[in-house]
Amino acid sequence: MSRAYVADRVHVRAPGKLNLFFEVGDVQDDGYHEVASAYQAVSLYEDVWAEPAADYSVSVSGTVDVSGVPEDDRNLALRAARLVAQKAGHTGGVHLEIVKHVPVAGGMGGGSADAAAALVACDALWGADLGAAQLQQLAARLGADVPFSLMGGTAIGTGRGDQLSPALAKGRFDWVIVPSGAGLSTPEVYAHLDALRTRPDILSSVRTPAVDPGVLHALRAGDPIALAESVRNDLQAAALSLRPELREALELGEEAGALAGLVSGSGPTLAFLAADPESALELQVVLSAAGYEALHVHGPVHGARVL
Missing domain, CATH: 3.30.70.890 (GHMP kinase, C-terminal domain)
Structure with a gap:
């Protein structure tokens, strides 16, 4: 069942990240690696606007080269929007406008930040009120760095990097x-x-x-x-x-x-x-x-x- 919109347009900002420490285990049978990472969210941001639409679409621009960013269902933010819709029972669509400042394919989690921003934006746009725990569950389905993009701050990641524990970091x-x-x-x-x-x-x-x-x-x-x-x-x-x-x-x-x-x-x-x-x-x-x-x-x- 489609929900009423609580806003005509929602703007969400999500940070890029640095890995202050990154230890990689052996490759597993499924092709993935177990890791241990110390993440820190930093003041280089992705901006995502979500607005009602009949279908799902995304446009991408920014201060970095975005020529390699897909604008179809391969886009992680668009996949995030579909997950929120499925979870919330929303039957409409959404248009996402992404303005990127985090380097693309640069090891700073820009695509993951887009996905995290899309989760929060669609949740707010549709009044889904999924809550932090459910959004984190959806984030984990999208990639190892997406849960941290939701959390921000400083955190320790284990498993594939998506099993997060907040870490105390004093100062700047x-x-x-x-x-x-x-x-x-x-x-x-x-x-x-x-x-x-x-x-x-x-x-x-x-x-x-x-x-x-x-x-x-x-x-x-x-x-x-x-x-x-x-x-x-x-x-x-x-x-x-x-x-x-x-x-x-x-x-x-x-x-x-x-x-x-x-x-x-x-x-x-x-x-x-x-x-x-x-x-x-x-x-x-x-x-x-x-x-x-x-x-x-x-x-x-x-x-x-x-x-």
Whole structure:
């Protein structure tokens, strides 16, 4: 049964994320990997507007290259809208307008943020009032990063990354991110990691991934210097092997004062941890002068919410 609309148009904003720590286990029989991740939502956002329509459609624009973002049923946000409709018993459609600021295929969960925003937007548009628990269940059906995009803040993810536990993070952490002109396929990065792990001199796998306790202690203390000593990404070796030119930017950032530099998620976006906002600004200037696009962001920030 179709529900009455409670709004003519709903605007939801959802954040991109960084993986401050990412440990990847062996490939499982189903082709997936068990992981342990420390996520932090950062102040680079996706904006999604939902409005009533007879059918399901999506339009995509933004400040980043969106040419690779599908505008059909392959779009994760559109799939999210259909899940809400099915759960709520809504028989109409929706038009989603997505304005992207998170790099596409950049390892920052932009598509997952779109999906999380669409879940919240359609729930509000249709007055479904599904509640946080049901929205999280729908999010888990859409992908490992979607539940965190709903939650925001800082969290530990296990399993496929979608089994979330909030993590206490005191204060603010400043980052400078360097997007790349071309994205990387997450499945390709994982497959390359598996290939690298057949060479024990390159990487060794772990059976039960776990987040380094040093990461949790640093977050609780609000200490970026301590956090820099523990950040790690098991996908980084694979991403750098596929895109070796990223090493030059990583080295430049670290030489220019970053406390730590790492590939974000499956890459190719790079993330540099700074001691404070002033240090982040100085690092941003150095990287920009070298010809890189550099953005200053901070975390943790809220998850998907109606504006």
